[in-house]
Amino acid sequence: MEQDKVSTEKPSKVITCRAAIAWTANAPLSIEEVEVDPPKPGEVRIKIVSSGLCGTDKHILEGKDKVPFPAILGHEGAGIVESIGEGVTTVQPGDKVLLFPLPECGECRYCLHPKGNMCVKENVLSPTGLMLDGTSRFTCRGRKIYHLYGTSTFSEYTVVHEIAVGKIDAAAPLDKVCIMSCAVPTGFGAVFNTARVTPGSTCVIFGLGGIGSAVVMGCKASGASRIIGVDIVEDKFPQARALGVTDCLNPRNLKGPVQEVVVEMTGGGADFAFEAVGLTDTMVAAFESCHVSYGVCVIIGVAPSDSKLSFDPLMLLPGRTLKGGTLGEYKTRSRIPKLVTDYMQRKFNTDSLITHQFPFEKINKAFELFRSEHCIRCVLLF
Incomplete structure (x- = not known):
């Protein structure tokens, strides 16, 4: 064709x-x-x-x-x-x-x-x-x-x-x-440009679709030591694990809110959290999954029109960071074609x-x- x-x-x-x-x-x-x-x-x-x-x-x-x-x-x-x-x-x-x-x-x-x-x-x-x-x-x-x-x-x-x-x-x-x-630069850029994930860190990704999976790949490439994947469709878990996810959580099967489970299993919260679903509830959950002092949450998903995000502003004072980014903050014409070149050179797949x-x-x-x-x-x- x-x-x-x-x-x-x-x-x-x-x-x-x-x-x-x-x-x-x-x-x-x-x-x-x-x-x-x-x-x-x-x-x-x-x-x-x-x-x-x-x-x-x-x-x-x-x-x-x-x-x-x-x-x-x-x-x-x-x-x-x-x-x-x-x-x-x-x-x-x-x-x-x-x-x-x-x-x-x-x-x-x-x-x-x-x-x-x-x-x-x-x-x-x-x-x-x-x-x-x-x-x-x-x-x-x-x-x-x-x-x-x-x-x-x-x-x-x-x-x-x-x-x-x-x-x-x-x-x-x-x-x-x-x-x-869209999917690849949005996911990669959230990791490399917006969050700037560090080696040895703990990351949690809400939504394991195309963009969330690209986030997983980026976190693994950045050297994250623990990558937690959150999704309600467990059919996605084997693929997520193959890409680098170390722990899979289905919020529907947990005894408490998923953010509380993440905070408990990480001993205080993730270093980096990513929301790739596009719902305000998961955005708040991702934010509350971050470490109270230095956690960084990146909103990737597009919420429904006229949505409002609501959370206690005191959550920001200790040092949490809430960020957003469109298309991974890549300048499209000058940078994304280089991703294709890297793909062709087998730097990633x-x-x-x-x-x-x-x-x-x-x-x-x-x-x-x-x-x-x-x-x-x-x-x-x-």
Whole structure:
């Protein structure tokens, strides 16, 4: 599939292709024919080859995270550049690329700051569903279809701003590296950039899905001596142990709150805690699992819209730290393609995070499996 020829002609024509449209929340996706406009100046049209399913997509479909409908979801994608708009210089037709839900314009104060990655050119926390010029590139049945985070990877073709596209190794297997767009950098970055896990430390990870599993890999690589995995689906435990988890906890089988169990079994609390579920209850539990004096808790999961986090502020005074980070605080275009290079050089292997693959037309079946929580990461193949 990756060997398909891609046109190198100027982007002058509308492409008609298949896309999975979310007409509304709490309903199956509908495979429809859509018209995809040519890229405008500064934009890139991409033939999608693979796309991962992320918990954020699931939450949107369940109505927990608010976005404009009808929309084409998907933000963890890899593909081949089909055509480019005027002024695009960093990619060319035929290039293999990753698509990023968080762009890197290289000009705003966040991109220019050594620690910032929340580029102002895309508001992932309150998405508009539109390109930077306030319009959409998708039409179906004569209706405008909204984008998601400027990516919309649940479509055979999509249009993305150049600042949200990263060229990767020409030999990279797109069915494997698509998870480098979200799951892998989110998990690795939480460990290496946000928490800065230290050798010999104790870590606890709430949620052992794709992102949580990447956190486990990062903690092990950082030299953590004890890694506690927390999940209500025990089918995930064997995989978690294979990745480096030393203790597995199912909160439903414990006699007390999981945070109290973690504090007791660690003699005062974990050095580092990570929340990769996206629920306020697990966020509080992760925070309360930290050591009272120096524990660091990193929130990774995206909570439902309008959620409020509530805990005793006295928990902060002794020295606990509560942090957050989007896409692992990686500057996307300049740093994430290097992860692909490291993967190609076998410095790490994330293939085991992909437990299921489905053809694109079976996207609803893939989401059914994903909702059952019996898979780590599911990838669609186009």
